[in-house]
Amino acid sequence: MVAVAARELHDGEVVFVGIGLPNLACNLARATHAPGLVLIYESGAVGAVPERLPVSIGDPALVTGSLMVCGMADVFQCFLQNGRIEVGFLGGAQVDRWGNINTTVIGDYAHPKVRLPGSGGASEIAAHAHRTLVMAKLDRRAFPEQVDFLTSPGHRCRGIPRRELGLPGAGPVKVITDKAVLEADGTGELVLMAVYPGVRLDDVRAGVGWPLRVRTTLLEVAPPGARELQLLREVLDPQRLYLKG
């Protein structure tokens, strides 16, 4: 999943990074095919080169050796809203058919079944990054037809197409799960693009709450190479803070 996300990043791109799996993916890409990635964290570190796995978005390892530190007002106004961020990573408890994400509540807002942490910077990343990549575990409850609460806009929000909302970025182009990769089709609906080796189409369909369409040519995801696995397990997350295997 991390290796698959890393491959989506091109050398030299400016990436808005969150903690956890996205951070691992970015640092894996930096250590392999994209040494020129510019990593920006919402806490204000620009061009970070963390020498350890950051344990929080405010980790001092993001600052030491970085190219620039700026205040959060500059991060959101001068980098993100200004259109300087090429790729943003998002995750969430719910991802729906149109790539909308919910990180706010499961159930009703006033009387939630589960209260989640909230938007953080996700709402504006979803609006402004040139494109976003979503990482989430495939699970029927996590992939409903419609999110309970729309925290971060996808391609169609409560019936209104993204373009009509004036959102500058292209939205979630891919959703990378632990079983398959979904991509947005021309209408903005998430469709199945590729499956991991050994995963059956029915497994994927069972994890999605809407009639999942499949791209004309379904691809198979290449498994991570030995070098990717070694970097992830021995260098990037030796304590297995975020990796399971």
Add this chain to the structure above:
Amino acid sequence: MVAVAARELHDGEVVFVGIGLPNLACNLARATHAPGLVLIYESGAVGAVPERLPVSIGDPALVTGSLMVCGMADVFQCFLQNGRIEVGFLGGAQVDRWGNINTTVIGDYAHPKVRLPGSGGASEIAAHAHRTLVMAKLDRRAFPEQVDFLTSPGHRCRGIPRRELGLPGAGPVKVITDKAVLEADGTGELVLMAVYPGVRLDDVRAGVGWPLRVRTTLLEVAPPGARELQLLREVLDPQRLYLKG
């Protein structure tokens, strides 16, 4: 004139300083009765202690040894508009009966007789500083009934009282000239408050373009003391960049 202006400053006050005579007045006050003055220059130096007479608002001597340097956006938004500036200094080619100041044009805006440099930061200093002090040479052309162009608001702007305009600061409380000191009365009109030793009332009236009223008890300005003169001539402006005598 400089010594008279210096006396208007109280120790510990936060002063927005311009180059030239205001700068001399502030540094004279700092060297005498007000060592705790905090001098802020629009270029971004806060708590400046210039070791030489600054030759421009951007002089590096304003930075070295200062308490803080910030960008001009912070100067105007976080200090001035935020209401942190207690005293502002203003000057201008024209000062009118209500303390309005013109630093833009003499004559018509589109076809001026004399084109002046413009507002700079004066317009917003006049609006936001808790009080302003105006320094100008007394001259009939410089003190008209109404300014040709209203660059910096005084107590009554084109007939509208300052309070109705929602301007946060108290406006120009005193106008310090080379012959006399004017102050704003309860209605905001500039009236004669004090004359320099040896200056006759008629001399002052001849330098003002409206029927100048005189405060009930007209004061005489105390001449600068030996220490003030020595500081001004030998320490603060030894090259006589701004001082005449």
Add this chain to the structure above:
Amino acid sequence: IAAGCARKLVFSWAGNPGVGSLHAFRRAVEGTGPPLELEEYSHFGMVARFQAGAARLPFWTLRDYAGTDLPTANPLIRTVTCPYTAEQLATVPALNPDVTIVHAQRADRDGNTQIWGLLGVQKEAAFASARVIVVVEELVDTAVIRADPNRTLIPGLVVSAVVVEPWGAHPSYAHGYYDRDNAFYVAWEAISRDEKKLAAWLEQYVYDVPDRAGYLALLAGLTDRLKARTQVSAGVNYGF
């Protein structure tokens, strides 16, 4: 929240950074703990509120929230029409706290405060606030501040009080002084999940300690474990 001090939370993200949920917060909102009123924004929205507060403007303009449910959940998220392009933009209201508490590496006795490493919204919050308390690792002579004025983030003229409290940011970190106590954040997951454990922790580390020194005395080996290594930057020339 668990101690019953909080009536209302104005926020943009409520989690345990890098670890998981804030359980006392979840209990309150999910209806099994003491009630808690919410006023919810995104990070950018909260930052913008502090910017408006620091500039003494009543609102701030941003491109945000189009298509989301956040303006429905929070009616204080509104819109304004641009006087040049006629487009609609989002607004948030200014936030002007009664008190802002800032943790910094050093300040002089007048409150002129220097911070390096991450800056957050500390400058904006300080300027927005009616009163500012600065907690520092080191009290320094004004000459130290004046030797490098570009490092000053908060001027003394907005600061009400300076508290000198080394290790005052624990369990978080102070860049150049000590690292984050990550073991604490991880342990907090188990403590905060269980209301009894949380009550016991509050008793031992908050109610029963007379001061910060008492708190630190309970954390044996802390300074050895977390003290920052030395990696000093070069100076720059302020001569002219």
Add this chain to the structure above:
Amino acid sequence: IAAGCARKLVFSWAGNPGVGSLHAFRRAVEGTGPPLELEEYSHFGMVARFQAGAARLPFWTLRDYAGTDLPTANPLIRTVTCPYTAEQLATVPALNPDVTIVHAQRADRDGNTQIWGLLGVQKEAAFASARVIVVVEELVDTAVIRADPNRTLIPGLVVSAVVVEPWGAHPSYAHGYYDRDNAFYVAWEAISRDEKKLAAWLEQYVYDVPDRAGYLALLAGLTDRLKARTQVSAGVNYGF
């Protein structure tokens, strides 16, 4: 203006700092020189325009201009109504230059630029601009930038080109490198007042010099006269 390159001036103050008038500007506006279109703001207004540009918003809000003649002289100064308090506030339109040229002490080859001393609106202008050219006193290794990231004002990702030109700010100064050439500013008063002298100066110092080195060669003794003295600040600890 004197060389006939400028058609329109967008400005907030047009004088010779600390000296007096800009005579070519005055001649143009007072009708005795080539015509010049004006779009005039105050300093705060111009700063706000760059802030809007840097944030990619179409306008910026400020408390300013009430009671003044500036909105009459410039119809682009408008108002907006606060969606919370209903009060009227001034607005200025965003400024997004085609090119911004910044002078800085140092940058690496990717354009990551560090500036100390006065900062002006250089950060805002750079972010607002379609292209940014940075002129530096020194080209440094990226390791120098990374050793003190809090000094970086402009990130390389917004910079199009870096020009290495020591003494490139003359007749102004570069803090820590050389002082302002005040004699030049004073001499400029007499040169610019007389159109013939001004034409001769342009001939000698602009049209007839092949490059910046040629310009500097005409100014004998400059480096001895203006070189900055050494007053280096202490470093700070970035270790953790």
